[in-house]
Amino acid sequence: MSIDTTRPLVPVQLAVITVSDTRTLETDTSGQALVDRATAAGHRVVSREIVIDDVGRLEVALTRLIDDPAVDVVLATGGTGLTGRDVTPEAFARVCEKEIPGFGELFRWLSYQSIGASTMQSRATAGVARGTYLFAIPGSTGACRDAWDHILASQLDSRTRPCNLVELMPRLRER
Numbered sequence: 001m002s003i004d005t006t007r008p009l010v011p012v013q014l015a016v017i018t019v020s021d022t023r024t025l026e027t028d029t030s031g032q033a034l035v036d037r038a039t040a041a042g043h044r045v046v047s048r049e050i051v052i053d054d055v056g057r058l059e060v061a062l063t064r065l066i067d068d069p070a071v072d073v074v075l076a077t078g079g080t081g082l083t084g085r086d087v088t089p090e091a092f093a094r095v096c097e098k099e100i101p102g103f104g105e106l107f108r109w110l111s112y113q114s115i116g117a118s119t120m121q122s123r124a125t126a127g128v129a130r131g132t133y134l135f136a137i138p139g140s141t142g143a144c145r146d147a148w149d150h151i152l153a154s155q156l157d158s159r160t161r162p163c164n165l166v167e168l169m170p171r172l173r174e175r
Contacts, residue, residue, distance in 0.1 A: 003159045010158035010166055012072040014038050015047035015065045019058060019079035019088050020139065023050055030077045030144045034137075037148040038075075043156065046070050053079050058091035066095060066132045072169060073156065074132060078139030080123045088136045089123045096127030096134060103135060103151065110150050111143065131173040133165060 016038075018031040025031075028050065035045050047068075051061045058079070065071045079088030103126035111119040124147070126135045137147045158166040 001154060002161050003154075003157060004161050005159065007159045009042050011043045012156055012166060012169075013044050013046045013070050014073045014075060015068075015071045016045060016049075017058075017061060017065075017074060017076040018050045018139070019053055019076055020050060021052050021085065023078075025050060029141045030137075030139055033141050033144045034075050034077060034148060037145070037153065038156075041153055041157065053085040053087055055087040055091045055094070058088065059094050062091060062095045062129075062134065066129045066134075071132060074134045075137065075152075076135065077137045077144050080125070080136050080138045082121055082123070086123070089125050092125055092127055092134060092136055095129045097130065098128045100126035100128065100133075106151055107137070107143075107147055110146055114142070114146070128172055131169070133169075133172075 016031050016034050018028045031048060035048060038045055047065065049061065051058050062074060065074050076088055079086045104124045107124040108119045108122055111122060122138050124137055135152065137144055154160045155165045157164060
């Protein structure tokens, strides 16, 4: 994999959702890490919000962002664990039309190198809904950094070769 610097970057429009009952925008280091990395990479964050750990409320927030033509990608952090309040994968399942199983698999493989078998507690997932990419990342700041630095930075960079997710965006809504 390499970046073809002779090609221009096609910036994507991102929304960041932090799924939490306790964080605020001021205390949300995980969502902020995603915002900082996305903007440093040349992308535009068009929405950032906190949504409580409630499957119905998260589904409503995801649907609103999926339907927003200004949003290409939704990055959700938090709610991917195993406890009763962790409902992000369930909300994703309600809205996704296609899963991207490789994201969760790759995230857990990368995470294993840092935290060992504890990575089995992660239900990181991804999918596509009506032409919008959706990524669910664990709530730790380290997990957000790993997901961005080792997966999303290259796949959301239109210059990545041999392929990237951005070049598929015009065809995501085809039937």
